[in-house]
Amino acid sequence: MLTLGRLLAAILATLCAGKTSAVTKGDSSPMRKTMELAHESTISSSHSESSKPRLKVGVRVLTKGEAIFVGSAEFGIELHSPRAREIVNHLNGLQTNSEISALLAVDIKQVEEVISQLDKEHLVDTHSSTLEIHSRFHSHSRNGATHQNDLAFDGAYLQIQSKLIPELSFTTWLKDVRDGGVSHIGSRRDIDLQIIGDNRIASLLFGIMLSSGVSHTTLHSSHVRIETQDICAGYFRASDIGLSLNARAEELSRELSLFPLPQKISKNEEILPTRSLRVVLGKVPADQLQEWMSQGIPHLIIEDPDGASINIGPLVIPGSGPCLRCVRITREEGDLIWREIEWQRAFAQSLETPVAVAHSVAGTVALELLRFIDTGQSTLIGSMAHINYHSPCNTEHRNFSQHPACGCNW
Numbered sequence: 172m173l174t175l176g177r178l179l180a181a182i183l184a185t186l187c188a189g190k191t192s193a194v195t196k197g198d199s200s201p202m203r204k205t206m207e208l209a210h211e212s213t214i215s216s217s218h219s220e221s222s223k224p225r226l227k228v229g230v231r232v233l234t235k236g237e238a239i240f241v242g243s244a245e246f247g248i249e250l251h252s253p254r255a256r257e258i259v260n261h262l263n264g265l266q267t268n269s270e271i272s273a274l275l276a277v278d279i280k281q282v283e284e285v286i287s288q289l290d291k292e293h294l295v296d297t298h299s300s301t302l303e304i305h306s307r308f309h310s311h312s313r314n315g316a317t318h319q320n321d322l323a324f325d326g327a328y329l330q331i332q333s334k335l336i337p338e339l340s341f342t343t344w345l346k347d348v349r350d351g352g353v354s355h356i357g358s359r360r361d362i363d364l365q366i367i368g369d370n371r372i373a374s375l376l377f378g379i380m381l382s383s384g385v386s387h388t389t390l391h392s393s394h395v396r397i398e399t400q401d402i403c404a405g406y407f408r409a410s411d412i413g414l415s416l417n418a419r420a421e422e423l424s425r426e427l428s429l430f431p432l433p434q435k436i437s438k439n440e441e442i443l444p445t446r447s448l449r450v451v452l453g454k455v456p457a458d459q460l461q462e463w464m465s466q467g468i469p470h471l472i473i474e475d476p477d478g479a480s481i482n483i484g485p486l487v488i489p490g491s492g493p494c495l496r497c498v499r500i501t502r503e504e505g506d507l508i509w510r511e512i513e514w515q516r517a518f519a520q521s522l523e524t525p526v527a528v529a530h531s532v533a534g535t536v537a538l539e540l541l542r543f544i545d546t547g548q549s550t551l552i553g554s555m556a557h558i559n560y561h562s563p564c565n566t567e568h569r570n571f572s573q574h575p576a577c578g579c580n581w
Contacts, residue, residue, distance in 0.1 A: 224286050224297045225264030225351075228340045232259055241294055248292050250285060258285045262295060296343065300353040334429055338384060345545055355545045359384040360430055362544055363444040367391045368452025370523055371403045372473065375533035376450065377420065378406040383541055384429040387444045390420045403526045450540070453521050455495065464489045464579065469543075471551065473536065475521045481528065483536060484555040485571060486543065489579075492553040497574040528560055 226232075226241075233240040238251045241259060250259070254277050261271045268286065272279040289295040335356070342352025364385050366377050369392050377390040394401075397411045397419060406423055449463060449470040463470050467489045474482040487494050493501075503510045524532065535556075543549040550556070550568070557567040573580040 221267060222297045223264050223267055223299065224262050224289075224295050226259070226262050226289075226295055227293075227343050227351075229344075230294050232256070241289060242292070246292070247294070248288060250288065252281060252285060254281060255285055258282055259289075262286070262289075264296070264299075290349070293344075293346075296349050296351045298350040300350040300357070302353060302357050331429070334382070338429065341541070342545060356384050356429075359541075359544055360386045361444050361446055362387060363447045364388045364450070364540075365391055365448075366450045366452075368450075368473070369394050370452055370521065371401065371405065371526070371529035372524060372533050372536075373450075373452050374401060374407060374420075375403070375405045375529055376536055378423060378427050379533060379537040380540065381424055381427040382429055383537065385541075385544065386428050386430045388424070390416075392416055400523050403529055405530075448540070448544070450536070454517065460495055463487075464494060471536070471540070473532070475516065476524055476528075477516070479560040481524065481532060481558050481560075482555050483532065483558065484551040485553055486539070486549050486551040488552060493571045493573045494577060494579045497577045497579065498555065498571050500574045500576055501571055525560065528558075528563075531563055532558065 229243055230241060231243060231247075234256070235249060237253075238249045239256050239259065240247055240249055242248060252258070254275065257275050258271060258277065258281070261274065266274065268282050269279060271277070272282045275282075286295060286297070290297060338356055339352045342348060342355040345352065345355060348355065362385050364380055364387060366373050366380070366388065373390060373392065377388060380388045394416050397407055397414050397416050399412055401407045401416075402409055402412070406427065407419065411419055447466075447468045449468055450473065451459075451470060452473045453475045455472060460470075464487075469486065469488050471486045472484065472495055485493060485495070485498060499513075535558075539549045539551050543552075553572065554568050554570045557569065559565065559567075
């Protein structure tokens with residue numbers, strides 16, 4: 172492993188009001204260390220002596236008469252302290268509360284009061300967490316170790332830094348996040364995500380989740396080789412037609428992953444995810460569903476297209492809320508013809524989705540999956556989203572509950 176060090180921290184502090192560093196650890200898993208830090212940042216005081224507060228990315232500061240407005244177009248607060256503007260201008264993640272107080276010759280209580288008001292409105296980050304990045308180098312030379320820490324001009328590490336910034340702008344705004352979203356990004360590496368499907372949505376979702384930090388994402392398809400219909404302005408190119416799908420997907424996992432896994436790592440550095448998640452596109456064998464239910468693995472269902480529409484969901488949480496069979500029983504009871512249509516669809520060839528629909532659905536599903544991974548919450552838990560191709564912004568949601576005739580409720 173290598174230490175990103177001050178370079179990454181400086182870039183994030185300047186560009187996204189976040190502060191990240193990477194640390195070197197011995198035999199322990201990087202994920203365990205990240206999770207520990209996330210826990211520590213939750214329980215410690217937001218006004219500790221070592222805290223270096225910084226405004227969250229996207230927060231604006233405007234003068235409003237004798238007061239200042241801090242926030243965004245959606246929400247914010249007014250601060251009426253006579254030195255509030257000066258204090259807020261120094262919330263850049265580089266100074267502690269005491270240092271700001273001394274620099275501005277302002278009472279420390281006044282500084283803490285301003286920060287407390289901003290923290291209450293979720294407008295400031297007050298903690299720093301760490302990320303561990305595995306080295307792609309395995310030099311055996313005597314001087315290798317000394318050069319590994321000189322990353323200022325290393326293109327691979329600069330690329331990781333530039334890709335981290337937009338992702339942190341997503342996680343920093345999650346509820347109760349005070350470390351710029353760093354611990355949540357790191358925790359995404361603790362997920363074993365399997366995407367099972369043959370259509371365009373599956374390959375697009377595969378690339379999006381890898382690029383979002385879910386490093387242990389794999390694509391499972393019955394197709395052996397990449398076909399013409401797989402080319403949809405996505406991650407497969409025309410030159411890939413005829414190539415092994417599995418081999419190309421493995422290459423993409425190294426190219427697209429926000430945190431690429433090393434090709435060769437020792438046993439004591441092996442990263443093993445502790446949480447599992449499955450996404451299935453199209454028909455799902457009953458025995459596979461039963462296996463996930465018995466193992467307690469959450470799974471999201473995306474149905475095959477039906478005319479000019481597609482259904483997303485539900486996201487099934489075994490032991491909590493409805494399963495897919497609950498949904499099917501409920502739909503059958505509500506519409507007698509639905510069972511006959513489902514019977515025909517079970518034996519019909521699956522339809523491919525239009526390019527625009529595939530991108531839209533993949534993006535929507537990715538956002539819900541990331542929200543579930545980061546927070547444990549999702550609109551699709553116990554719910555199905557119906558998307559009409561011709562009216563994509565008017566998504567219809569239908570909620571379901573456990574059905575008394577389904578075995579998952581016993």
